[in-house]
Amino acid sequence: MPLFKIPLNDLEMEEQLERFLISALSSRRTATGIAKMLATCQRTQQEFVLQWVEAIAHSSAAELAYQFASHARQAFEYLDEKGIEAWVIHAMDIYDQKGLHPAIAILQSVAQFAQTQKAAGLTLGEIENILLTFLQGLSGRSLKLQTHSIAYTDTDTIFLPTFINYFSQPEHNFRLYKVIAVHLWAQTRFGTWRLNVHQALTQFSQPDKMVALFHQLERLRLDACIARELPGIYRDLNQVLTALGQTRIPPGWQTIAEHLTQPTATVQDSYNYLSQIQNWELPPTLCYQGMLMPEEVEIIKAVRMAKERELFRLGLVQLAQDHPELHSPLEPLETLQGRFTLDALPDEDSPFTQLTFELRLDGQPLAPPTALKSIIESIIQDLGKIPEEYLVPAGDGNYKHFLELPNEPDPSTVWQGIYHEKGAFLYHEWDYKRKHYRKDWCVLRELEVDPQPESFITTTLQRHQGTVKQLRRTFEMLRGENKLLKAQPNGEDIDLEALVKAYTEMKLGLEMDPCLFTKMYKEDRNIAVMLMIDMSGSTQGWINEAEREALVLLCEALEILGDRYAIYGFSGMTRKRCEIYKIKTFQEPYNNLVQQRISGIKPKDYTRMGVAIRHLTKILQQVEARIKLLITLSDGRPDDYGDNYRGQYGIEDTRQSLIEAKRMGIHPFCITLDTESKDYLPHMYGAVNYIVIDEVRKLPLKVSDIYRKLTT
Numbered sequence: 001m002p003l004f005k006i007p008l009n010d011l012e013m014e015e016q017l018e019r020f021l022i023s024a025l026s027s028r029r030t031a032t033g034i035a036k037m038l039a040t041c042q043r044t045q046q047e048f049v050l051q052w053v054e055a056i057a058h059s060s061a062a063e064l065a066y067q068f069a070s071h072a073r074q075a076f077e078y079l080d081e082k083g084i085e086a087w088v089i090h091a092m093d094i095y096d097q098k099g100l101h102p103a104i105a106i107l108q109s110v111a112q113f114a115q116t117q118k119a120a121g122l123t124l125g126e127i128e129n130i131l132l133t134f135l136q137g138l139s140g141r142s143l144k145l146q147t148h149s150i151a152y153t154d155t156d157t158i159f160l161p162t163f164i165n166y167f168s169q170p171e172h173n174f175r176l177y178k179v180i181a182v183h184l185w186a187q188t189r190f191g192t193w194r195l196n197v198h199q200a201l202t203q204f205s206q207p208d209k210m211v212a213l214f215h216q217l218e219r220l221r222l223d224a225c226i227a228r229e230l231p232g233i234y235r236d237l238n239q240v241l242t243a244l245g246q247t248r249i250p251p252g253w254q255t256i257a258e259h260l261t262q263p264t265a266t267v268q269d270s271y272n273y274l275s276q277i278q279n280w281e282l283p284p285t286l287c288y289q290g291m292l293m294p295e296e297v298e299i300i301k302a303v304r305m306a307k308e309r310e311l312f313r314l315g316l317v318q319l320a321q322d323h324p325e326l327h328s329p330l331e332p333l334e335t336l337q338g339r340f341t342l343d344a345l346p347d348e349d350s351p352f353t354q355l356t357f358e359l360r361l362d363g364q365p366l367a368p369p370t371a372l373k374s375i376i377e378s379i380i381q382d383l384g385k386i387p388e389e390y391l392v393p394a395g396d397g398n399y400k401h402f403l404e405l406p407n408e409p410d411p412s413t414v415w416q417g418i419y420h421e422k423g424a425f426l427y428h429e430w431d432y433k434r435k436h437y438r439k440d441w442c443v444l445r446e447l448e449v450d451p452q453p454e455s456f457i458t459t460t461l462q463r464h465q466g467t468v469k470q471l472r473r474t475f476e477m478l479r480g481e482n483k484l485l486k487a488q489p490n491g492e493d494i495d496l497e498a499l500v501k502a503y504t505e506m507k508l509g510l511e512m513d514p515c516l517f518t519k520m521y522k523e524d525r526n527i528a529v530m531l532m533i534d535m536s537g538s539t540q541g542w543i544n545e546a547e548r549e550a551l552v553l554l555c556e557a558l559e560i561l562g563d564r565y566a567i568y569g570f571s572g573m574t575r576k577r578c579e580i581y582k583i584k585t586f587q588e589p590y591n592n593l594v595q596q597r598i599s600g601i602k603p604k605d606y607t608r609m610g611v612a613i614r615h616l617t618k619i620l621q622q623v624e625a626r627i628k629l630l631i632t633l634s635d636g637r638p639d640d641y642g643d644n645y646r647g648q649y650g651i652e653d654t655r656q657s658l659i660e661a662k663r664m665g666i667h668p669f670c671i672t673l674d675t676e677s678k679d680y681l682p683h684m685y686g687a688v689n690y691i692v693i694d695e696v697r698k699l700p701l702k703v704s705d706i707y708r709k710l711t712t
Contacts, residue, residue, distance in 0.1 A: 005043035005044070006043065007039065007041065007042060007043045007046060008038075008043065008046050009039055010035045010036045010039040011035070013034075013035035013038050013039050014030075014031050014032055014034075016050055017031040017034060017035055017038075017050070017053065017069060018031055019054075020050075020053050020054050020057040020058075020062070020065055021053065021057065021062055021065060021066050021069070022062070023062040024061075024063045024065070024066040025066075031066075031069070034066075034069045034070055037073045038069070038072065038073055040073070041073060041076065045076060048084075049068075049069060049072045052068060052072075052084075052085075052088055053065045053068060054433070055431075055434055056068055056088065056092065058644065059092070059431050059433055059434060059438070059644070060092050060095050060096075060103075061095065061100060063100060063104075064092070064095055064103055064104065064107070067104050067107045067108070068088060068091070068107055070107075071107050071108065071110050072084075074110055074111075075087065075110045075114075078110060078111055078113075078114035079110070079113075079114050083114065085435075086123050087106070087107075087110060087113050088107075089123070089125065089434060090113075090123070090162075091103045091104075091106040091107050092434060092436075092438075093125065093436075093438075093439055096438050096439060096440075096441060097439060097440070122163070122164055122165070122170045122177065123162060124145070124147050124160050124161065124162055124163070124164075124177065125162075125437065125439075126436070127174055127177060128145060128437070129428075129437070129660055130663070131145065131178060131181055132144075132145050133660070133663045133664055134178065135181055135182075135185060136621065136664070137664075138182075138189070138230075139189065140185070140188060140189040140377065140381055141156075141188055141189075141374075141377065141378050141381055142374075143156065143157060143158050143185060143188065144156065144157040144158070145157070145158055145160065145181075146158075146159050146160075147159070147160060147161070147162045148160065148161070148162075149162075150290065150291050151180050151184065151290030151291065152184065152290050152291045152292065152293045152296075153184040153187055153188060153290075153297075154293065154296045154297050154299075154300040155187075155188050155193055155297055155300055155301055155304070155382075156300050158181055158184045158185065160177065160180060160181060164176055164177055166287060167243065172240075172243065175236050175239070175240060176240050176287060176288065178233065178236065179233060179236050179237045180287075180288045180289075180290060182226060182230065182233050183219070183222060183226070183237075183288050183289060183290065184290055186222040186225055186226055187218070187222065188381055189225075189381065190221075190222060190225045191266060191267050191381070191384060192218050192222070192267050193267075193297050193301060193382065194266075194267055194382065194383060194384050195267045195268065195271055196298065197211070197214065197292065197294040197298075198294035198295050198297075198298050199298075200271060201214065201274075201294070204278060206278075209278075209282065210274060210278065211292055211294060212282050212285075212292075213274060213277055213278065213280070213282065214270060214271065214274060214292070215289065215292045216250070216253075216282075216283055217256070217260060217270035217271075217274070217277075218267065218270050218292075219286070219289045220248075220253070220256070220257045220260045220261065220270075221260040221261070221265050221267070221269070221270055223248065223261070224260065224261035224262075224263075224265070227261075228263065237288060240287060240288060241286065241287070244287055246284070246286050246287060248286070250283035250284075251283075252280075253283070256273055256277070260273075301382060304378070304382070305379070305382055305383075308375050308378055308379055308382075309379075309390055311372075312372070312375050312376065312379060312386075312390055313390065313392060314393075315369075315371075315375065316391070316392075316393040317393045318369075318372075319359075319361070319366050319368065319372070320361065320393060339361055339362050340359070340361055340391045340392075340393070341359075341363075341391065342357055342358070342359045342376070342386045342391060343357070343358045357373070357376055359376075369587060370586075370587075370622060370623065370624065374622075423445075424443045424444060424445050425443070425445070425446075425615060426440040426441075426442070426443060426444075427440070427441070427442045427444060427578075427611045427615065428440065428441060428442075428614075429441040429442050429575065429610055429611065429653055430610065430653045430656035430657070431649070431653075432648065432649060432652035432656075433649075441575055442575045442578050442608070442610075442611035443575065443576050443577065443578060444572075444578040444579070444580060444611055444612075444615055445579060446580050446581075446582055447579050447580065447581050448581070448582060448597075449569065449581045449582065449583055449597040449600045449601060450600045451593060451596030451597050451599070451600050452596055452599040452600040453596065453599065454592060454595040454596050454599055455599070456548065456552075456598075456599040457595045457598065457599060460548070460549045460553070463549075464549070464553060467553065468553065471553060471556060471557045471560075472556070472557070472560055475557045475558075475560040475561050475708070484518055484519075485518065485519055486498060486518050487513075487515040487516070487517075488515055488517045488518060488519050489514055489515050489517070490517055490519070491517030492517070492518065492519050493517065493518045493519075494516060494517060494518070495515075495516055495517055495518045498513065498515060498516050498517075501513070502516060526625050526626040526627065527563045527564070527625055527626070527627045527628075527629070527711055528563070528564045528565070528586065528620060528623040528625035528627070528628050528629070529558070529563055529564070529628075529629045529631060529707075529711075530565070530566050530616050530619065530620045530628075530629065530630045530631070531551070531554070531565060531566065531567045531568070531631050531633065532568060532570060532612060532613070532616055532630060532631065532632045532633065533547060533567065533568065533569040533570070533583070533601065533633050534547070534569075534570065534571075534607060534632070534633060534634035534635055534636075535569040535570060535571040535581060535601060535602070535603060535604045536571050536603065536604065536606055536607040536635075536636070536639070537571075537603045537604060537605055537606070538603070538607070538635055538636055538639075539603045539635050540603040543635050543673060544601065544602065544603055546673075547601065547633055548598055548599065548601050550633065550702075550703040551567060551583075551598050551601075552595075552598060553703065554703050554707060555567075555590050555594075555598075557707070557708075558590075558707075559590055563711070564586050564623065565584070565586070566584055566585050566586045566619070566620075567583040567584040567594075567598070568580050568581060568583060568612075568616055568619075569581035569601055570607075570608075570609070570612035570616075571603075571604035571605045571606065571607070572604070572605055572606060572608055572640070573605040573606055573640070573641050574608075574640060574641055574642055574643060575608070575611075575640075575643060575645070578608055578611045578612065579604070579605075580612060580615055580616070581601075582597075583597045583598060583601065584597070586619075586623055606639055606640040606641055607634070607636060607638055607639045608638065608639075608640040608645060608650070609632075609634075609638040609650070609653075609654040609657070610638065610650070610653035610654045610656065610657040611657075613632075613654065613658060613661060613668075614657050614660065616630060617630065617657070617660065617661045617664060617666055620666055621664050627711065628665060628666045628667065629667050629668075629669065629710060629711070630661055630666050630668045630669070631668075631669050631670075631671065631707070632668070632669070632670045632671070632672075633671050633703070634671075634672050634674070635673040635674060636672070636673075636674045636677075637650070637651065637674065637677065637680055638650030638654045651680050651683065651684060654684050655683060655684045658684060658685060667689075667710075668685060668689060669685070669689050669706075669710060670684075670685050670689065670690040670691075671690070671691055671693065671702070671703060671706060672690060672691070672692055672693070673692075673693055674692070675692060677690070677692055678692065691706060
């Protein structure tokens with residue numbers, strides 16, 4: 001049995017508190033009163049309070065830690081330790097977003113907090129990243145997550161309650177969060193908003209009641225869609241309803257439900273039933289259905305549709321320019337009107353009956369880039385089709401007008417003077433002491449590398465002539481030779497061995513096997529690689545040169561393989577100025593401009609790795625590939641100026657960002673020059689997902705070999 005620990009007395013407690021609260025204390029304000037109050041607590045409670053006082057003082061402010069300590073004794077009267085953690089984390093999130101005084105107000109209202117939340121409940125912040133990763137794995141438009149007092153979607157964002165406490169077990173509350181999110185996703189995916197709900201329901205005398213009735217009808221239809229497409233989630237839905245004693249089909253709605261559960265049912269069918277049921281009583285709202293906000297949807301949808309129409313038409317311009325063989329380069333864009341067609345067909349091989357598209361110019365199929373494909377999918381979600389008027393490339397006037405729209409501030413100058421976050425990417429950051437994310441904590445911008453003459457490329461290729469030849473031979477073998485597949489149902493030649501076997505079986509009275517042919521098959525590698533290059537100041541000198549040489553050799557090898565790859569550098573200074581440098585995107589060919597950017601890679605500032613990994617993971621996630629690699633080339637551990645990122649905080653944030661990448665199906669690997677990295681790299685990457693190169697001159701020779709091993 002564990003030994004009983006004697007509680008700290010008031011003097012001991014005061015001494016411990018002063019270690020963390022010294023900057024919040026003065027001759028008139030001491031920790032004496034707080035210490036006397038906490039001296040009446042159990043030892044485990046005292047240690048719990050001290051742990052959080054240290055965490056708050058470390059990651060937020062000593063004043064906020066002082067306020068927590070002042071109200072901690074009272075908090076134990078209302079909440080258990082898990083409930084207090086939710087209370088404290090909520091206050092720290094408010095501090096990050098709104099400042100000290102709103103956060104203190106949260107700490108001062110612990111009784112009010114406890115009235116609305118139970119310790120067994122679950123906050124969205126605890127599971128936000130897991131839930132967002134799950135949603136991004138579903139088909140359709142990629143939706144964002146935000147907290148709100150009610151659950152609804154505006155078709156760009158899913159809004160969920162900050163806290164759910166329907167059940168006594170957190171995992172059951174998580175199941176409810178997931179079911180709510182999926183049901184809101186289903187509204188955008190399965191066409192609820194293809195009807196202008198706000199306009200359609202104004203003809204009724206009680207529009208608010210009609211919105212609620214229409215929502216019930218759509219809920220039944222969407223339940224059926226989820227049952228067909230996501231049977232696991234549908235089981236979760238039914239388990240939640242059973243646990244709460246709720247009924248999915250209201251009394252008297254059975255016939256309507258049978259019609260709306262048919263695979264051919266659409267939002268129009270739901271609307272058509274409104275006239276029949278407009279005088280019925282409203283059935284209870286179920287726990288997972290949230291609310292409909294038609295007016296908000298129409299505002300968001302109108303803005304998105306106008307933007308996507310222009311982007312789609314400009315995408316047709318780009319496609320036409322990329323395929324000059326299908327039209328005359330001097331031909332005016334207006335003459336392409338009516339020559340583009342797009343067919344949307346169900347993909348029967350997909351588990352999500354998502355649409356596949358065939359875009360044609362003069363009957364010749366074109367492969368739209370990923371960005372244009374996403375726009376097409378989004379338009380079809382909104383409208384059910386691509387209207388004929390969309391299939392007209394933007395004319396010269398429209399194209400020019402689009403390009404002359406006000407631009408975002410120049411990223412290279414936006415840091416000057418007072419910092420502006422407008423137009424930047426905002427990312428959460430993991431605070432290991434909080435055991436929680438700091439919301440929108442890091443501000444990141446994409447910058448351009450200043451191109452330099454590609455003489456460095458020429459010199460590198462000359463210096464490593466022998467290595468380049470060896471790499472080319474090695475990687476040509478990796479491209480995949482034609483393999484002879486035997487016993488195929490069709491092919492170029494007869495498989496004599498299979499024929500003899502089939503003939504023997506036929507003589508024995510068995511059915512003859514039809515697989516009697518051979519054919520040649522070439523396996524598609526289907527690999528996408530993100531190369532993340534450390535451009536911190538510590539790479540100055542030989543390390544920077546070795547990184548660039550390694551990139552040159554690896555690009556030569558990758559061009560032979562045909563694997564898709566992108567190259568980005570990263571650096572920055574503090575959480576407010578994180579920077580990603582575009583060297584080569586997935587869409588760009590390896591040309592002189594990319595070579596000039598590689599030549600222009602220069603050491604910058606610090607190494608805040610977590611935010612860079614999150615941004616590049618987001619880019620890599622948008623690429624369709626069977627294997628996705630995120631390879632980091634660095635000379636040291638995560639580091640930044642000020643704000644306590646240096647040390648364990650940076651290591652834990654980087655580790656968490658890598659865990660997030662793995663959840664998204666991305667395999668991270670690190671190549672480092674830091675000979676002391678064994679102290680932290682196994683913790684961040686795992687024991688087999690990194691390699692230490694102890695001599696900088698070996699780097700260019702090793703990188704291609706490592707890549708070959710990773711992809712075979």
